[in-house]
Amino acid sequence: MVQLAERYRGRFAPSPSGPLHAGSLVAALGSYLDARAHQGEWLVRIEDIDPPREIPGAAETILRQLEAHGLYWDGDVVWQSQQTQRYQAAIAALNGAHRCYHCDCTRAQIKSRGAFYDGHCRNRQLTEQHTAIRFLNTRPLQHFQDRFHGHIHCEPSATEDFILRRRDQLWAYQLAVVCDDRAAGVTDIVRGEDLLHASTWQLTLWQALNDIQFDAKTVPLPRLAHLPLVKGRDGRKLSKQNHAPALDAETALDNLMAAGRELGIGQPEAESVTQVEEYLTWAIDTWRALKK
Numbered sequence: 001m002v003q004l005a006e007r008y009r010g011r012f013a014p015s016p017s018g019p020l021h022a023g024s025l026v027a028a029l030g031s032y033l034d035a036r037a038h039q040g041e042w043l044v045r046i047e048d049i050d051p052p053r054e055i056p057g058a059a060e061t062i063l064r065q066l067e068a069h070g071l072y073w074d075g076d077v078v079w080q081s082q083q084t085q086r087y088q089a090a091i092a093a094l095n096g097a098h099r100c101y102h103c104d105c106t107r108a109q110i111k112s113r114g115a116f117y118d119g120h121c122r123n124r125q126l127t128e129q130h131t132a133i134r135f136l137n138t139r140p141l142q143h144f145q146d147r148f149h150g151h152i153h154c155e156p157s158a159t160e161d162f163i164l165r166r167r168d169q170l171w172a173y174q175l176a177v178v179c180d181d182r183a184a185g186v187t188d189i190v191r192g193e194d195l196l197h198a199s200t201w202q203l204t205l206w207q208a209l210n211d212i213q214f215d216a217k218t219v220p221l222p223r224l225a226h227l228p229l230v231k232g233r234d235g236r237k238l239s240k241q242n243h244a245p246a247l248d249a250e251t252a253l254d255n256l257m258a259a260g261r262e263l264g265i266g267q268p269e270a271e272s273v274t275q276v277e278e279y280l281t282w283a284i285d286t287w288r289a290l291k292k
Contacts, residue, residue, distance in 0.1 A: 008040025010188045012066075012073075013177065015047045016058035020065045021244035022258065023192070023230035029259045029283070030227045031190040032071050036280075037288035043184055044073040049080045049171045061246075068249035069256055070276040078184070080176050087171050090179050090214055091133060091164060097212045100164060102126035103134045116157045133165040135174075141204045147225035147291075149196065158200040174198070178205045182219045193226040230262055252276050256283070265290060 012031045014024060035042035044066065046059045063077065094100040103121035110117050122136065140159045146152050164175040181189065189199075203221055210218045247255055253276050257267055260279075265286045273279045 007185075008035060008038040008188055009043065009184065009186050010035035010038075010040060010190060011043040011045055011181070011184065011186050012071075013045040013047050013180075013191075014062050015050065015053070016055060016062065017050075017053045018055050018058055019061045019246035021246055022255070023244060025069065025247055025255055026230050026259045026262045027190075027192050027227060028066065028069075028071055029256060030225075030263050033263075033265075033280075033283055033287040034188065034190045034225065034291065036284045037291065038188070040188070041074040042071075043075060043078070043186070045078040045080065045180060045184075047080050047173070047176065049173075049176055051170075065247050065249060069247075069252045070280050078180065080171075080180060083176070083180060083183075084171075086179050086183060087165075087175055090175060090209065093212055093214045094135070094164070094208070099136050099208055099212070100133050101136060101161075102128065102131035103161075103163075104131045104167070116160045117162075119161055122161070130167060132163050132167045134161040135164050135201075135205060135208070137161045137201075137204065139204070139208075141200050141207075144199065144203055144224065146196065146199075147223065149193070149226055152196065152199075154200040155197050158197070158204075160201075162201045164205075174201050174205060178202050178209065181222060182206060182209060183215070185219065186222055187220070188223045188225070190225045190227065192229055194229055196226045199224055199226075228262065228264075253279055256280070263287075 010031050012028045014020065014028075020028065032042050044063070046062070048054060048059060059079075066073070091100065101122060102124075104126055105117070105120055109120075113120065117134070121134070137159060141154055142158070143151060143153050162174055163172045166172055206219070206221055253274075256276060256279050260283055261267060265283060268279065268282045273282055
């Protein structure tokens with residue numbers, strides 16, 4: 001069983017690769033409603049550790065869009081670009097416990113050997129120069145429980161030695177998200193189902209950091225809930241990469257109602273809700289009744 005902390009702490013963690021769109025509003029609203037329905041905290045973290053993909057000004061636009069939709073967060077916004085020391089310390093701790101190693105394999109080389117990385121560099125004892133750092137995944141998670149999807153059997157790629165720091169020296173998502181969620185005491189992660197199987201790696205890494213007592217503490221594993229994806233008319237997931245249009249703050253109430261329908265909570269009677277705040281109050285109560 002996953003042990004939960006007493007106080008619910010959720011989060012929304014967008015990357016500043018563009019403004020929020022209808023799909024990302026579903027993720028934001030779902031995580032917000034779940035936190036408020038549990039009388040918990042809702043944190044916001046900007047995942048700005050991939051400069052080549054970032055759009056100047058996108059982070060500030062995202063924060064303004066959240067405010068325009070009444071999605072106010074607790075505490076200060078956390079910026080991943082300011083957490084370098086934490087990630088370096090985690091790598092050092094994992095290295096000291098012999099739980100990571102350097103790898104110089106290219107994507108083409110990996111693909112030529114199989115469906116996913118085969119541990120080729122595990123025993124090569126490579127040095128820092130021009131290498132990625134991979135997690136030594138000797139005890140991969142085999143299954144976990146998701147609140148909305150039930151019992152999840154992990155895919156074969158769950159056994160892969162996944163990347164913690166890329167060859168270009170940028171921090172990998174798996175490392176950063178786990179380090180930051182542990183540091184923030186996040187108890188519940190509510191996000192899109194496109195990240196369902198990435199949870200396997202993240203829970204495995206989270207447990208490994210607990211095992212080696214990173215930061216001199218054990219942090220209970222988070223409870224997971226993955227939301228349905230919003231798709232366009234072409235059947236593809238709405239995303240910044242697929243040029244999904246940015247949210248229009250002038251239609252915030254309509255945007256929220258559309259997101260609520262995607263989340264399966266229906267819609268209030270039109271005459272009973274005319275303001276964003278009224279809709280969110282209704283949505284929190286509805287979520288509490290439907291998504292216990």
